[in-house]
Amino acid sequence: MKLQAVLFDLDGVIMDTAEFHYIAWKRLAEELGIAIDREFNENLKGISRMESLDTILRHGGKADDYSAEEKRDMAERKNSHYVSLLDRLKPADVYPGIRELLLALREAGIPAVVASASKNAPQILRALELSELFRFVVPPDSVxxxxxxxxxxxxxAEEVGAAPEFCIGIEDAQSGITAIKAAGMTAVGIGSEAMLKAVGADVVLPDTRRLSLEFLRGLLSA
Incomplete structure (x- = not known):
């Protein structure tokens, strides 16, 4: 089977802004009188901003304490702080092997796509100097x-004219692996083999160093 497209999550696959998210959510939670730690923060990976806020409010026993408008304001406060932290990003923060993989995909004419819940993906890609290596960035609000x-x-996949069965998705979160498999694609997990295999990852790598075009093509021909 010929590889037609590779779809990437952002945080934890291309680079890691998880610490920035954690700092921003922790600050908001403290303002609300809710304590969260790094272990709890694992629950927020791969889900949207509003879902993350709802998860924090439930954790603090305050799920019904705020109106929809108040929650939108809270989410915007968190995002403003997060965006201010993105100024620290630089091209050297791209995970090992990712830039080389993207260059190989471009050379082979295989589209690379960002499929992330982050609304800040375009800004992050610009900071990392990766924008030109992606054919399309899916706007989270467009689905x-x-x-x-x-x-x-x-x-x-639709935007780049690729059939799902000829696509590979790369994710580090369980929710992302579940989404890739539900789309009918081959799923590559980055991180915990036990955690990601449990939700259907076809292969799991401990980090991005082994990712290459040859490796990905081999998954479809296996």
Missing amino acids: PRGKPAPDLFLRG
Whole structure:
């Protein structure tokens, strides 16, 4: 089978702004009188901003304490702080092997797509000097459902004219792996083999160093 497109999550796959997200969510949670730690923060990976806020409010026993407008304001406060932290990003923050993989994909004419819940993806890619290596970045608001639904990945494949069964998705979160498999694509997990295999990852790598065009093509021909 010929590889037609590769779809990437952002945080934890291309680079790691998880610490920035954690700092921003922790600051907001403290303002609300809710304590969160790094272990709890694992629950926020791969889901949307509003879903993350709802998860924090439930954790603090305050799920019904705020109106929809108040929650939108809270989410915007968190995002403003997060965006201010993005100024620290630089090209050297790209994970090992990712830039080389993207260059190989471009050389081979295989589209690379970002399928992330992050609304800040374009800004992050500019800071990392990767924008020109991606054919399309799926706007999270352009699909009806976020991960673990397959919508982001299906939209990305559609935009570059690729059939899902000839696509590979790369994710570090369980919700993302679930979304890739629901889209009918091959799923590569980055991180914990036990955690990601449990939700259907076809292969799991401990980090991005082994990712290459040859490796990805081999998954479809196996």
